[in-house]
Amino acid sequence: MPFREINSKMVEARITPGQTLFSQRGAMLAYTGEVAFTPSIAGGQGGVMSMIGRRVAGEAAPLMTVEGDGTVMFGHGGHHIQVIELSGDTLHVEADRLLAFDGTLQQKPVFLGSQGGVMGMVRGQVTGQGLFTTTLSGHGSVAVMAHGGVIELPIAPGRPVHVDPQAYVAHHGDVRNKLSTALGWRDMVGRGSGEAFQLELSGTGAVFVQASEEKL
Numbered sequence: 001m002p003f004r005e006i007n008s009k010m011v012e013a014r015i016t017p018g019q020t021l022f023s024q025r026g027a028m029l030a031y032t033g034e035v036a037f038t039p040s041i042a043g044g045q046g047g048v049m050s051m052i053g054r055r056v057a058g059e060a061a062p063l064m065t066v067e068g069d070g071t072v073m074f075g076h077g078g079h080h081i082q083v084i085e086l087s088g089d090t091l092h093v094e095a096d097r098l099l100a101f102d103g104t105l106q107q108k109p110v111f112l113g114s115q116g117g118v119m120g121m122v123r124g125q126v127t128g129q130g131l132f133t134t135t136l137s138g139h140g141s142v143a144v145m146a147h148g149g150v151i152e153l154p155i156a157p158g159r160p161v162h163v164d165p166q167a168y169v170a171h172h173g174d175v176r177n178k179l180s181t182a183l184g185w186r187d188m189v190g191r192g193s194g195e196a197f198q199l200e201l202s203g204t205g206a207v208f209v210q211a212s213e214e215k216l
Helices: 043-057 111-127
Strands: 006-007 010-015 021-025 030-039 063-074 080-094 098-104 106-111 132-146 148-156 161-163 168-181 197-210
Touching: 010 030, 010 080, 010 098, 021 030, 063 098, 080 098, 080 197, 132 168, 132 197, 148 161, 148 168
Parallel strands: none
Antiparallel strands: 006 010, 010 063, 021 063, 021 098, 030 063, 080 132, 080 168, 098 132, 106 132, 148 197, 161 197, 168 197
16 A cells, blocks of 8 residues: 655555555545544554553554545645655654554554663653654555655665764664764753764664754
8 A cells, every 4th residue: 555645745545445554643634435534542553552652752642543445645734754665674763753654564662762771761851752663564655754855864884874863764774773972961951952962873774864853
């Protein structure tokens, strides 16, 4: 069920009987045909813990389940939308940047502290982004949101990419992440930008970076 880009801020998806799509609440702009939208308590295929993770990450509502027979157009807040196709691999994406995705994809919340230790928690507290991110794996399409457009930067062995945590959107591949600071602990108070923090991604894969540091 691939998404078709209508323009840089709108995508559409064809829904057929027996297929399921998940979207962020409020993402539906318009639809044709017989389509139903219901709150997804399970939050996709990640179970109840997935919804809990999204709540802790600061999201006020669960995902919506989209089913039926028709065409649905999605967008949210005038944000730029990037469509990412998965072919059996895993995508890590900030939970609040997830617009919609195929119901065939397996969803799981990831606690950033488990990837970056204490610094993973610092990233959530200081940069203002959630302590939870989301992984989507399998075959299907994902639509993510960003400010000012998105660029995909390759990550290769021996050539890590450093990203401002607030400009980070998503990454895929065999990638490790590590948050470092260029300032002392006293200097970090009240600073959440790339001048204070750098997210280092190393390994093999790619990272999606937005043009603006503005939060969604």
